[in-house]
Amino acid sequence: MYNKQLGRRAFLSLAGLTAAGLVLSSCKKRQSGTRIIKNAFGDNIVVPAGPERVAAMSEPTLDNALALGATLIGGTAGRGQSTIPSYLEDKGHGVPILGNVAQPSYGALKEAKPDLILIDGTSIGTDQQVIESLTAIAPLAYTGYAGGDWRDNLRITADALNMTGEADDLVSDYNGKVKSAQRKLEKYRNKTFSIVRWQGDNASLILKELPAGRALTDLGLDRPPNQDRDGEGHSEPVPRENLANIDADYIFLGTLGGDDEVGSGGGAGTVDVERAKKVVGEAAKVPGFTGLRAYQEDHIIPVDGSLWTSAGGVLLMNTIVDQIVGLLV
Numbered sequence: 001m002y003n004k005q006l007g008r009r010a011f012l013s014l015a016g017l018t019a020a021g022l023v024l025s026s027c028k029k030r031q032s033g034t035r036i037i038k039n040a041f042g043d044n045i046v047v048p049a050g051p052e053r054v055a056a057m058s059e060p061t062l063d064n065a066l067a068l069g070a071t072l073i074g075g076t077a078g079r080g081q082s083t084i085p086s087y088l089e090d091k092g093h094g095v096p097i098l099g100n101v102a103q104p105s106y107g108a109l110k111e112a113k114p115d116l117i118l119i120d121g122t123s124i125g126t127d128q129q130v131i132e133s134l135t136a137i138a139p140l141a142y143t144g145y146a147g148g149d150w151r152d153n154l155r156i157t158a159d160a161l162n163m164t165g166e167a168d169d170l171v172s173d174y175n176g177k178v179k180s181a182q183r184k185l186e187k188y189r190n191k192t193f194s195i196v197r198w199q200g201d202n203a204s205l206i207l208k209e210l211p212a213g214r215a216l217t218d219l220g221l222d223r224p225p226n227q228d229r230d231g232e233g234h235s236e237p238v239p240r241e242n243l244a245n246i247d248a249d250y251i252f253l254g255t256l257g258g259d260d261e262v263g264s265g266g267g268a269g270t271v272d273v274e275r276a277k278k279v280v281g282e283a284a285k286v287p288g289f290t291g292l293r294a295y296q297e298d299h300i301i302p303v304d305g306s307l308w309t310s311a312g313g314v315l316l317m318n319t320i321v322d323q324i325v326g327l328l329v
Contacts, residue, residue: 037159039142040120040152047139047160051116054161057104057134059085060150061118061143063313064157066091068166074098074112076123079310080256080271086306087319101311106133114138118157121145121233122311146311147209147233154314170314177318178218181325185219188328192224194248194294197309198255198279201286203238203246204309207231212252212308215320224248235309243288250328251294254305255279276302301327 035049055074056062062075066088075092077100078085084092098112099105101123109117117134120143124130134140141160144153151171158167193216195206206212208223209230216223226245238245256271280300283289294300307319 035162037141038156040144040148040156041142045139045141047141048115050162051160053113053115054118055098055109055112055114055116055138056118057099057109058101058118058120058123058143059311059316060120060122060153060313061157062092062095063088063315064143064154064167065118065161066095067154067170067314068158068161068163070161070163073114074109076101076104078271078306081306085310085312086272086304087312087316091315104130104134106137109134109137116141116160118143118160120153121148145233147231150211150214150313150317157313174314174318174321177321181321182220184325184329185221188221190222191249192222194224194227194246194251195308196246196251196253197235197305198253198276198283201283202240203243203283204235205231205238205246206235206309209233210235211310211312211316212320215317215324219321219324221324240286240288243286244292247292248294249297250299250301251292252301252303252308252327253280253283254303254308256305256309271305273302273304276305303327 033049034046036044037047039045052071053073054065054070056065056072057076059076059078062072062085065072072092072095074096075084075098077083077097078088079101082097084095084097096108096112098108104124115138117138117140119134119140122144125146131140141156143156143160154167154170155164158164195212195216197204197206205227207227207230208214208217210233213223222228224247227248254271254276280302284295289295303323307316307323
């Protein structure tokens with residue numbers, strides 16, 4: 001989980017003071033190619049007026065930058081993957097990978113020569129050493145927190161890219177999609193929905209603050225009472241003895257970032273729908289799984305873990321909404 005106060009102190013010590021100095025020096029600097037924006041902490045930072053070499057080093061910033069049409073010279077690999085997040089392959093084809101969500105490659109970033117780096121709390125958290133290293137390479141825009149509203153992340157990303165009008169259009173389009181989908185899902189109003197990440201022989205819940213959970217809320221689809229809450233910005237592990245806590249009328253189940261064989265405990269697994277289908281069969285070996293109401297009623301729906309159980313932005317949200325309609329209607 002991203003600690004706002006600690007992150008604020010770390011960022012201020014590196015970027016905020018620089019921004020303050022530039023603001024006081026003169027207006028000439030801004031007119032010759034820089035702008036002052038506010039990051040996720042509310043602090044002033046200096047960014048290029050028209051960034052042309054952007055590195056997006058978290059899943060949400062990569063998603064949002066691609067949606068906005070920014071020129072990217074690099075991005076992060078998807079969580080649990082060695083390539084760009086699978087759902088971004090069309091828009092992000094050819095974007096060089098400059099690290100993963102937990103560890104940017106400083107050498108690759110330096111060689112790429114970005115004029116702006118985008119990042120947020122879903123990736124490096126409060127690691128001051130990483131913040132310092134990135135700030136030394138290029139201006140750093142911190143755009144949001146783990147578990148934060150994707151709209152806020154999009155807004156700050158767009159401000160850093162000087163593309164706020166485009167962001168407004170993207171949010172408006174998403175809202176229109178949601179309204180249309182709500183009408184199609186009317187018959188599910190009294191049903192409950194659970195989102196589960198399955199890894200090895202363990203389950204974790206995706207709660208309401210994460211993107212897939214926000215999509216269910218936007219669509220007016222209910223969660224079971226024990227899941228009708230926000231988490232801490234990441235999936236919530238469920239002890240084996242409490243496996244019944246994942247149950248609902250319908251379960252969307254994906255896998256991500258681990259060796260998915262029962263008894264494996266973790267590793268480097270796959271994330272797509274076909275793997276999720278296999279995982280459902282493997283999970284049936286875990287005591288209590290076949291007793292779930294959703295299992296008995298054949299209401300466990302395999303989904304792509306890179307979409308449903310990770311972080312992202314406006315493209316992810318649109319895709320999840322489309323998939324919910326496609327899977328249920």
